[in-house]
Amino acid sequence: MSLISIENLTRDYGAQKGVFDVSFSIEKGEVFGFLGPNGAGKTTTIRHLMGFLKPESGQCHINGFDCWTDRAAIQTHLGYVPGEISFFDDMTGAEYLRFMEEYRKISVYSRKDELLEYFDLDPKGKIKKMSKGMKQKLGLITAMMHDPDILIFDEPTSGLDPLMQSRFVALVGAEKKRGKTILLSSHMFEEVERTCDRIGIIRSGKLVAVDSVEALRERHVRSYTVTLDTEEMAVSFAKDFGGMQAGRQVTVTTKQSLEEIFMTYYGGGKNA
Numbered sequence: 001m002s003l004i005s006i007e008n009l010t011r012d013y014g015a016q017k018g019v020f021d022v023s024f025s026i027e028k029g030e031v032f033g034f035l036g037p038n039g040a041g042k043t044t045t046i047r048h049l050m051g052f053l054k055p056e057s058g059q060c061h062i063n064g065f066d067c068w069t070d071r072a073a074i075q076t077h078l079g080y081v082p083g084e085i086s087f088f089d090d091m092t093g094a095e096y097l098r099f100m101e102e103y104r105k106i107s108v109y110s111r112k113d114e115l116l117e118y119f120d121l122d123p124k125g126k127i128k129k130m131s132k133g134m135k136q137k138l139g140l141i142t143a144m145m146h147d148p149d150i151l152i153f154d155e156p157t158s159g160l161d162p163l164m165q166s167r168f169v170a171l172v173g174a175e176k177k178r179g180k181t182i183l184l185s186s187h188m189f190e191e192v193e194r195t196c197d198r199i200g201i202i203r204s205g206k207l208v209a210v211d212s213v214e215a216l217r218e219r220h221v222r223s224y225t226v227t228l229d230t231e232e233m234a235v236s237f238a239k240d241f242g243g244m245q246a247g248r249q250v251t252v253t254t255k256q257s258l259e260e261i262f263m264t265y266y267g268g269g270k271n272a
Helices: 042-049 071-075 093-103 112-118 132-144 162-177 189-195 213-219 231-241 258-266
Strands: 004-014 017-026 031-035 057-062 078-081 150-154 181-185 198-203 206-211 221-227 244-246 249-255
Touching: 004 042, 017 042, 017 057, 017 198, 017 206, 031 042, 031 189, 042 057, 042 150, 042 181, 071 078, 078 132, 093 132, 112 132, 132 150, 132 162, 162 181, 162 189, 181 189, 189 258, 198 213, 198 258, 206 213, 213 221, 213 258, 231 244, 231 249
Parallel strands: 031 181, 031 198, 078 150, 150 181
Antiparallel strands: 004 017, 004 057, 198 206, 221 249, 244 249
């Protein structure tokens, strides 16, 4: 049984908004990337997994539990960073983290101090005076400090500077080695490419691709054939560009980047 499974999930908001017959699964210890522009259905799918929305049809399960009826049991072992994080703004960051420790009944083991140091965050100030990047760090620490087995990240590096984005990517790799299961929804192609075992691409509420990055690249190969003036030039050109030479012709085959693959599904179309 897959640790996370979504089967024929549908929620229709009208005007072609929502998710329609979405199905995919995530195995234990896997990092799964979820790609799509704003409004494509990523957050709606995640809200069903979190038990915030009841499916109109279809079903979602985490570790064998129904995401709607068993959401309280599921969330005990889950860490979540929403796309738009809300805090108690009149609290300091330290007060908020203590509140969350008490709420989750974390009395023995907490990764709070380790994560505060890792993300270089001083939590003493009022949350309402924090920058977007500081609030994002606070959200990440809140999601991970109870060391959950499952992590669901919705645009987790929004507002982070490049250094902190890189630290987040390294942390995802470390958590994967510890056996964590991670769903990562992101606009950052490099972030997904560096961390994810498989990716799903969603367009207009419908899943259009699910596979490993390498398998997607194998399906999106481009070949170019050029004719040189002489056979000697063709031999040199083939050597320089790794092409196949036949007489004065050289064929060069290239695999597309994840961003280029993504754009083959979205290029020029409506990104609803």
